[in-house]
Amino acid sequence: MKSIRQQLRSELLFLDGAMDIRLMEMGMAPFAHPEMMNLVHPEWVYNVHREYLEAGADILRTNTFGVNGWKCSDVKYQQIIREGIQIARRAAAHASTEEKPRYVAFDIGPSGAKPMEEAIPSFAEMVQIAEEEGANVIFLDSFQELYEMKAAVLAAKENTSLPIFVTMAQSLERDPACFAALMEGLRVDALGLQGGTNPNDILPLVRELAGRCSIPIIATPNRRLHSPAEEFALDMRELMEAGAHLGGGSGGTTPAHIRCMAKRCDSLHPAVIQQEEITVASSYAIAQRIGGGDSGSLMVGERINPTGKRRLQQALQDHDWSYVQREAMAQGESGAQLLDVNVGMPGIDERQTMQEAVLAIQQVVALPLLLDSARPDVLEGAMRVYNGKPVVNSVNGRQRTMDAVFPLVAKYGGVVVALPLDEGGIPETPEGRLAVARKMIREAAAYGIEKKDIIVDPMVLAVSSIARGAVTALESLRLIKMTLQVPTILGISNVSYGLPGRANLNAAFYTMALQAGVDMAILDPGCEPVRGARDAYQTLCGLDENGLRYIGRYKR
Amino acid sequence: MKSIRQQLRSELLFLDGAMDIRLMEMGMAPFAHPEMMNLVHPEWVYNVHREYLEAGADILRTNTFGVNGWKCSDVKYQQIIREGIQIARRAAAHASTEEKPRYVAFDIGPSGAKPMEEAIPSFAEMVQIAEEEGANVIFLDSFQELYEMKAAVLAAKENTSLPIFVTMAQSLERDPACFAALMEGLRVDALGLQGGTNPNDILPLVRELAGRCSIPIIATPNRRLHSPAEEFALDMRELMEAGAHLGGGSGGTTPAHIRCMAKRCDSLHPAVIQQEEITVASSYAIAQRIGGGDSGSLMVGERINPTGKRRLQQALQDHDWSYVQREAMAQGESGAQLLDVNVGMPGIDERQTMQEAVLAIQQVVALPLLLDSARPDVLEGAMRVYNGKPVVNSVNGRQRTMDAVFPLVAKYGGVVVALPLDEGGIPETPEGRLAVARKMIREAAAYGIEKKDIIVDPMVLAVSSIARGAVTALESLRLIKMTLQVPTILGISNVSYGLPGRANLNAAFYTMALQAGVDMAILDPGCEPVRGARDAYQTLCGLDENGLRYIGRYKR
Numbered sequence A, B: 001m002k003s004i005r006q007q008l009r010s011e012l013l014f015l016d017g018a019m020d021i022r023l024m025e026m027g028m029a030p031f032a033h034p035e036m037m038n039l040v041h042p043e044w045v046y047n048v049h050r051e052y053l054e055a056g057a058d059i060l061r062t063n064t065f066g067v068n069g070w071k072c073s074d075v076k077y078q079q080i081i082r083e084g085i086q087i088a089r090r091a092a093a094h095a096s097t098e099e100k101p102r103y104v105a106f107d108i109g110p111s112g113a114k115p116m117e118e119a120i121p122s123f124a125e126m127v128q129i130a131e132e133e134g135a136n137v138i139f140l141d142s143f144q145e146l147y148e149m150k151a152a153v154l155a156a157k158e159n160t161s162l163p164i165f166v167t168m169a170q171s172l173e174r175d176p177a178c179f180a181a182l183m184e185g186l187r188v189d190a191l192g193l194q195g196g197t198n199p200n201d202i203l204p205l206v207r208e209l210a211g212r213c214s215i216p217i218i219a220t221p222n223r224r225l226h227s228p229a230e231e232f233a234l235d236m237r238e239l240m241e242a243g244a245h246l247g248g249g250s251g252g253t254t255p256a257h258i259r260c261m262a263k264r265c266d267s268l269h270p271a272v273i274q275q276e277e278i279t280v281a282s283s284y285a286i287a288q289r290i291g292g293g294d295s296g297s298l299m300v301g302e303r304i305n306p307t308g309k310r311r312l313q314q315a316l317q318d319h320d321w322s323y324v325q326r327e328a329m330a331q332g333e334s335g336a337q338l339l340d341v342n343v344g345m346p347g348i349d350e351r352q353t354m355q356e357a358v359l360a361i362q363q364v365v366a367l368p369l370l371l372d373s374a375r376p377d378v379l380e381g382a383m384r385v386y387n388g389k390p391v392v393n394s395v396n397g398r399q400r401t402m403d404a405v406f407p408l409v410a411k412y413g414g415v416v417v418a419l420p421l422d423e424g425g426i427p428e429t430p431e432g433r434l435a436v437a438r439k440m441i442r443e444a445a446a447y448g449i450e451k452k453d454i455i456v457d458p459m460v461l462a463v464s465s466i467a468r469g470a471v472t473a474l475e476s477l478r479l480i481k482m483t484l485q486v487p488t489i490l491g492i493s494n495v496s497y498g499l500p501g502r503a504n505l506n507a508a509f510y511t512m513a514l515q516a517g518v519d520m521a522i523l524d525p526g527c528e529p530v531r532g533a534r535d536a537y538q539t540l541c542g543l544d545e546n547g548l549r550y551i552g553r554y555k556r
């Protein structure tokens, strides 16, 4: 028999439609919890499932959507879940054939924002039950918050081996790129959109997801009010043509809608799933493309790093998060497009401090973060609480480090900064650094980490100690970029360590790095010469027609 | 019969030795002018010439060395010159064979510093007589001042078609590179050194000249006191092996010295004359290599240019040369390695002003100058009075301009800045600019201007009017440098014309130009960010071990 993961790669699959309308038609009181029917009228639920299967659905969602929202009460929600899965399994088994297997997706809706530490165990309990009862898929349905969705995915990954499908509730304000980056990073099996006032509301979003994702796309729109099933079917066909691979209905849809849809889409070939090579880091609100395209080189704020900063050291010791938040905001106002967060210093619990710092910063700044530590346990803690797809800064080519960090990236998602140094130290030559970087990309692939999720830092050593530190860095950057076709990152300020006139050196090195094609630079965006170097570079590159942006910034 | 120019390219040639010792031995009073003997004892002079011919000399210097020094007196110096040449011609004709032709070189010594306007007509009169009387060569003997030598060479070029040989009096303080640059630029046929306390004094200088020049080298040292002729001969052999092509004697040498030398050197093959590809501009005291080598990119001070500078405009109108001199000195103190001089403005006699400016600046600053004008007549005036091998800024690819400027470079010597624009305007693409530059190099070759004496300015247009102005300039620079292997120059400040925050843009563009390999940059060396860009670039390129120079400049 086929598996659902195999089918997803080669076929269009149909989901079912809404449960509540049919249950009400069968006699359910308008304000009842539909999930309660699993206990009080299981035959109604069974019959609705049978109708959808007859209409052509490949996948049934269990009648459990609302449980997550009210299970804090004393209702026997575990029992409702078990019954819901069993009812769907009986219906699916009845209709399943070798040719057209039918699947049961354990349906979980959102519960509203909860602290990560409470959300994960709660989801964990439910998905464990679902796997015990024989569900085929974990279906995170119509979530509103990425952060809760992340908690649910982590719970599913940590407690089951079932495929994970996720849909976001359609919302015009929400950037689907953040959703895609985070969920693909977390390795879900399919992702998509739910809701809208009609299927056309999600059409542009489905298109955008299809252009960004290398996994199947789900579309479960609401039906348009006062419109026939046939119209819904035509809209669904359009969504499938736009790139959706799994189609079904949400609010207002009935077996008639699914039947029409299945007929209309029967002859379609599924859209080809591209392997997108775009590198993206994200927060809950901003998906930042790295390398390629028109984004230009990105500025990463370096200031949240206690090395040599007394005031920040004190703030970290005192858990004075408002100071850290102000530093984060100030860097954003100076033009930083991402922020590096490093709390490594003696005398603190680095893992705990890092988690608190990340949470505090994400409260006030929407910029994607670089989680910066040499310690894998600190990286793990930060990745767990981070809301988005982070940049993990960094992993080096030592086997022990790769063995510790790559599994974290595979689990939590993220773009990883690779430092091409290994057991032999930092290679002196660009060719040596290229060789280590290539080895690291190969090793990462063994963990399912694609090359697009690797940024190489060719490493700049201070010219005060290594005269060719800057030259070697730039030569390595050019060689690695050209040969491996990966984005690159450089810590600009390292170059001037131990010298006076650092801003001047940093500005010149930044200009040189920009010219060499660096994709991200870690620096102090509040340092005028450094910021000026970037403004000038963009103007000189003709990216600022007639210098208007430059004039706006520099006119007296 | 062979010509002396042909022989120079393939054979070692011998000059004669001193005249005065033998004349005194024959009866001349110790304090007499030896040249007077041409009138009162022509047979003595004839006999000394015959002795040198018998000793093996190929070239006789006429007994006229001192005339230039005392001809302001009322003595009939013209007659002395005519007789001197006739005596030498009779002796040479007697000894000349098809196999070994003998030549007469009209010998002129220095007269001491004179204003250019007086020196040239005075030399002109003498060389006209020499050509009338049938001399084969103009020999400028033992000059002390490059400027006077330039005047004499110009007089010889303007009034005769004879080959020109020049020797400088050896002096440890004088840079032979300035001498070589100026004289090769002026297209003399051979150049060399005279004097010293013994031949070894000039050995390192002859080596340096041989390494720099693409023309034959002359060595006419003094004999060492109290040493036999054989020792002189061995020393001369060493000089010939070191690169000299014409050997003879100065103070204290006799026919015995020349005979020994001719024997000792008879079996030597002449040193191969390399076509040196080094680009050099010079003043009277500094020979500045451009491109290649360790010199790095050169800073050219831009401030002597009245465009947009009220104070300088006023100074030029008032002939206030002390203001111009202060500007020149200040730029030198800020690190400029050459200075651009442009006096183009309405309401002045540009040619006259340019000449005065060049003379005034050379009084106080030893840096080589760029003579900057769009007008060929202004360039001519400046080149005429300039003491050294200038950079001529500039010529463009319009046929009319090339026809006007290239003859000036061929006559006065100089390195010419080629602007790759022609009748079709400024090409938009790097390939277009390359094509014009290539055409200009070909056209220059027709005037005997070698590629090494051409610097290409790929031209930067202000980004405020042409968004890709900087990008195209740098792409053109890279393409032209790589394809044509010529040095390049850029006017840095042009890029920011019409924008605020110019220093910031100029500094970034300078860094980018340095990275692209620009060999000279015209800029304001007193502008801190611009100067800082260069300091940083050198430190970042590893040219400043441990950043010590940088620390020296930037430490608090």
Ligand SMILES: [Zn+2]
Pocket: A032, A033, A034, A066
């Ligand atoms: Zn409910």
Ligand SMILES: [Zn+2]
Pocket: A033, A070
């Ligand atoms: Zn409720």
Ligand SMILES: [Zn+2]
Pocket: B032, B033, B034, B066, B070
């Ligand atoms: Zn005298």
